[in-house]
Amino acid sequence: MWSTYKEKLKLFSERFIEAQRSVVLLNAVRWEAKIIDDVKKSKYRELPKVDVSTYEKIPLGYDPVAKIAELAEIVNDMDRELGRDDALVNILRACCEEYQDLLRMLMVRGKPEFYDFSRKLYGSPQDHFFGSQTSVKDLGLHLYNILSKIPDNAGEDVKLKEVDAQSALENLNERFGRYFVGQDVKVVLDGEMVADAAATARTIKLRQSATFTRRDLDILEVHEGWVHMGTTINGLEQRIARWLHKGPPRVTATQEGLAVLMEIFSFVSFPRRARKINDRVLATAKAEDGANFLDVFEYFRTEGYEEEDCLMSAQRVFRGGDVRGRYPLTKDISYCKGFVENYNFIRACIQAGRSEIVPFLFVGKVNVADVPVLYQKYKEGIIDAPKFLPPFFKDLNSLI
Template sequence: MTQPQTYLEALKHCSDAMISAQKPILILDAIKWPQQTEVEFFADGAKRLPAISREDYARMNPLGFDPDDKRRELESIAHTITQRLGADDPLGRILLQTLNQYQTVVSMLENRGTPAFQAASQTLYGSTRDALRGDTLSLIDLGKRLCEIFSLPAAQHLNASHPKNIEAGAAVDILRQRLQPYFVDSAFTVKETDGIVSDASAGGDCIKVNTHAAFSKLDLQVLEVHEGWVHVGTTLNGRNQPWATWLSAGSPRITALQEGLAVLIETLTFSSFPGRARRISDRVVAIDMAEAGADFMEVYRHFINQGLGQRESYKIAQRVFRGGDVAGGACFTKDLSYVRGLVETVNFIRSAILADRPELLPWLFAGKVALDDIPTLYHYHKEQIIAPPRYLPPMFRDLNGLYVWFGFSSGFAAIDLKNIQAHFQSLFRQHPS
C-alpha cells in the first residue's frame, strides 16, 4: 500500500533535519593528530609518548558546535519524528536510533582525552571482548587467530612482491581514470590532501589521497573498490533517495557494515593481500591492549617486536589512541568495525541465500545502512519510498556468481576442517617448504 504524500513529506522533513544537525559532528576531524606529531616522535628517537593531551584536542581541533545546544537540537528532532511519523513507524525507528547515537557521539567528543571518551566509543563501536553477533567467539579471539594466519612466512613473502612505488599525485590520476566511468553522471573526484591520518579516505563524493603516502599497485586496487565502490558508492546512492535522505549520511551504527562490506569487496575482487589483512587484524589486538590499560609506547613497541616497521607500528598505535589518552586509560575502538563488519556481512549474505532471499543483497548498497535496516528498506522500496541503489559492484548487479560462491561457502561450513587439515598436513610434511 502506497503511503500518502503527507507521510512522504514528513519523512523527508525529518531526514533533512537530521542531516543538517549532524553536519558539524565530524568525528575523525575532531580527533586527528597533526603530521608534526609523527615527525617529532621519530625525531625524539621514538622513546617518549606523543605530545597529545586533552587540552591539545580543544586547541587544535575545536568542535564546530556547542555540545549542549546540539543535544537540545537532536532531542527536538526526535520529538518531531515521534509526532509526525509515530513512535512505531519502522523508518522513524531507524531515524530515532541514529539520533540516539549522535547524542553519544557528542558526549564522546566533548570528553576527548579522558576515560569517558573510551566508554562512549565502546557504546558506539563495541569492545574487543564483545562476542560476534549470533556466536560466542569474541572479537579479540578472532583477531589473534587472523594475526597468526597473516603473519606466516608465506604471507610475508607474498607482501614483498608489491613495492610502494607510486607517489600520491600519480595515485590520484590512476584512481580518477578508473572510477570516473564507474560513477558516470556524478560529481565524483579524487584529490590530494595532508589533512588525513590514513593513506586515503572517502568523504562524500570524493576520495582523498594523503600527500605523504606512497602506494603499490595492489594498494590502488584496494582503494578503488574499498573507498570507491563501497564508501563513495553508498553515499551517492543515498543522495539519490527522494525521501529517505538520511541514507546519504553515515553514523556509527552503520560503520560495521560499511567497513565489513568494503573488506568483503576487496576479497571478492582479489584486490587484498596478506599485509593489508594483517593490518586490519592487528588493530583488534592494539585496541585490546589499550582497553586493558596499555599506553601508546607499549602498543607501538608490541608491533615493533612483531616485526612491523617503525612507521607502520606508529600508524597502528595512532589510530587506536586518537581522541583518547596516550598515557593509557582511553582509546578509540572504531577499528573493530572492519573484522566485526566482515564477519557479520558474510553471515548476512549466507543467511539471505539460505532463506531464499537473495533479492535483499543489493540493498547493502542502498546508502549508509545497518544490516538490521535492510529488510525494512526493501519493504518500503515495494511501497515506492526507497529507491534502489544505482551504483552497484558487478557481483551485486548480477547475483549468479555471488549466490554460487556463498552457497558453496554455506555448504562447506558443515565440514570438520581439523580432520581435513590433519590429512593434508601429513602430505605437507613429506615435502617441507
Template sequence: MSAPDPHYLSLVRELSERIVEAQRPIRVLDAIKWHSTVRKEFFARDCRELPAVDQDYYQRNNPLDFDPAVKRAEFQQIERDIARKLGQLNPLAQIMRRMCREYRSVVRMLEVRGSNEFGTISEDLYGSSSDVFHAGDPTLADLGTAMEATLINLLQNASMQEARKDIRAETAVAILNERLLAVFPDAGIRVLLNDQMTADAAAGSDYLKIRSDALFNRLDIDVLEVHEGWVHLGTTLNGTAQPWCTFLGKGTPSATTTQEGLAVLTEILTLRSSPSRLYRLINRVRAVTLAEEGADFLDVFNYLLQHNMTPEDSYSIAVRVFRGSTPTGRPFTKDLAYMRGFVQTYNFLRLAMSQGELDSLPVLFCGKITLEDIKTWRLLIDEGVVIAPQFLPPHFADLKGLATWMSFSRFIASLSFDQLQADYGALL
C-alpha cells in the same frame, strides 16, 4: 500496493533533511586526529617517549565547530518531532530516532576528548574487543589472535610479500580518477590531493582525498578503488539520491560496522586484498585489545614493531587506537568495525544465498544502513519510500558468480578442520 501518501513522504523528507543539516558540522576524525607534528616529535625522540597529547591538545588544535550542548538539544528536538509527526511505532521513525540518539552520543564523545569518558562512549558506539558474535562464540579479540597466527605463517612465504610502494600520490590520483570516472560516469566524482590528512585516503560525499605525501603500490590502488570507491562512495551516492530518506547518505557509528565490513568483504571477493592488508586490519583489532587491557601507546607501538610491522605502520595503527584519547587512556574502538563488520556481513551473505533471499543483497548498497535494519529497508523499497540502489558493484549487480561460489560455503564450513588437518597434513 498503493503509492505512499504524499503528505507522509513530505514529512519524512523534512525530518530527514533536519538530521542531515544537524550532523553537518560533526566531523569525528577531524576532531580527534593527531597532527603530523606529534609524529615528527615521536620519531625525533627515537620512539621512546609517549606523545604529548592531553585533553587540552584537542581544544587547542581541533576546536569543535559547534556548541556541544546546543547540538545535543537540537538532535533531541528532532527526535521528539519524529515521534510526534511519524509515530513512535513507525519502523522508519524508530530508525531515525535511533540516529538522533547516536549523534547525541557522538557529540558528547567529542566534547570529552582526552578523558576516560571518551573511551567509554566509544565502546558504547563501536563496541569492544571482548564482544562475541553470538552467545558462546569467540570474541573479536579471539578472532584477532587466531588470524594473527595464520597470517604470520602466510607472510613468511616470499610470494606473499607486497610490491614496493613507489607510486606517488599524484599518479595514484590520476589512476583513481580514471577508474572511478568509468564506474561513476555521471556522478562528478573527484579524486583530490590533500596535505592535511593523517590517513592515506578518505572518501567524502563526492570525492576521494589522497594524502599528498603518501606512497602506494598497485595493490593499494586496487583496494582504494573497491573499498573507498565502490563501497563508501557508492553507498553515499545511492543514499544522497534518495528522494525522501536523504539521511541515508550519512553514516552513524552503527552504520560504520556494516559499511566497513561490506568494504572489506568487497576487497576479498574481488581478490583485491592480500595477507599483508589483512594483517594490518587484524593488528588494529590486536591493538584495540591491548589498549583495552591497559597497554599505553608505547606498549602498542612496540608490540606491533615486534610483530613484523614497520615503524611507520606501527605508529599509524597505534595512533588510530589512541586518537581522541590520550597515550595512556582508553582506546577509540572504531577500528573493530572492519573485522566485526566483515564477519557479520559475510554470514548474512551466506544465509541469504542458502535461503535464496537474493533480493535482500542489493539493499546493502541503498545507503549508509545497518545490517540489523535490512528487512525494514527492503519493505520500504517495496512501499516506494526508498528507491533501490542506482549503483551496485559488478559482483552484486550480477550475482551468478558470487552465488556459485557461496553455494559451497555452508557445507565447507561444517567440515572439521582438525580432521582435515589429520587427513591432508601428510600431503603438505
C-alpha cells in the same frame, strides 16, 4: 497544512542532515605533528604529550549542547508526527540518538568517559558475535595465528610501487568515470596530507608525493570507490531518506566490513593487508587491558611494521582517549566485526532464498540489521534501489 507520510519523513531527514552537519569525530581528536615528533625525539621512551587540555584547544566549531538539544527536538517532533512504531522512524531515531552520544563523547575527549561512549557506539574487542561465544578478540587471536605464518609479501607486488600520484589519478579517474556514470566523482592530488589516500563523499585525495602499486589502485577502487563513495552517492540519490548518505557510528562496522568483504570478493586483498587490519583489533584489545601508547607502538614494531606505520597505527588506537592505557578509541574493531556480520548476513539471505535483499547493503550507509526493513520499504515505494553496485551484485547468481 496537510502533509503525506513521505513528505514528513523527508522533512525530518533533512532536519537531521542539517543538525549533524560538521559533527566529525576524527577532526575533533586529531593530533598535531609536533606530538609525534616529540615521541620520536625521545627515542620512543616518552608518552605523547596528550591530555584533556590538548583536545580543549581543538575547536569543534559548534555548541555541542545546542546540537544535542536540536537532535532531541527532532526525535520528539518525529515521534509526535509519525509515531514510535514506524520502522524507518526507528532507524532515523537511532541515528539522531547516536549523534547525541557522539557529541557527548566529544565533550569528554581525553577522559575515561570517552572510552565509555566509544564502547557504546563502536563496540569492544570483548564483544561477542551474535549467537556465538566467540568474541571479536577471540577471532583476532585466531586470525593472528593463521596470518602470522604467511609471508608478508605473499600475493603482493610490495616492491613494485611504480605508479606515481599523477598516473594514479588518471587511472582511477578513468575507472570511476566508467563506474559512476553521470556523477561528478573525481580524484585529486593533495600536497599537504600525511596519508597516501583519503576519501570524501565524491572525491578521493592522493598525496602528491606518494607512489602506488597496481594492487594499491585496485584496493582504492573497491574500498574507497565502490563501497564508501558508492554508498554515499546511493544515499544522496534517495528521494526521501537522504539521511542514508550520512555515517553515524551505528553504520561503521557494516561499512568497513563491507569494504573488506568486497576486497576479498574482487580478489584484490592480500595477507599483509588482512594482518594489518587484524593487528589493529589486537592493539585495541591490548589498550583496553592497560597497554599504553608505547606498549602498543612496540607491539606493532615487533610485528615487523615500519616505525611510521607503528606510530600511525598506535595513534589510531589512542585518539581521543588516554595514552596511558585502559581508555582507547575502539573504532578500529569495526573492520573485523563488520566483515563477520556482513558475511553471515549474505549467507543467511542466500540460504533463505532471499538473495534479492543483499544488494540493499549498498542502498546507503546502513547497519546490516536495517537492510530487510529498507528492502521492504523499497517494495512500498519509499526507499529507492541502489544505483551503483559492484559487478558481482548486479548478477545475483554470482553470489549463490
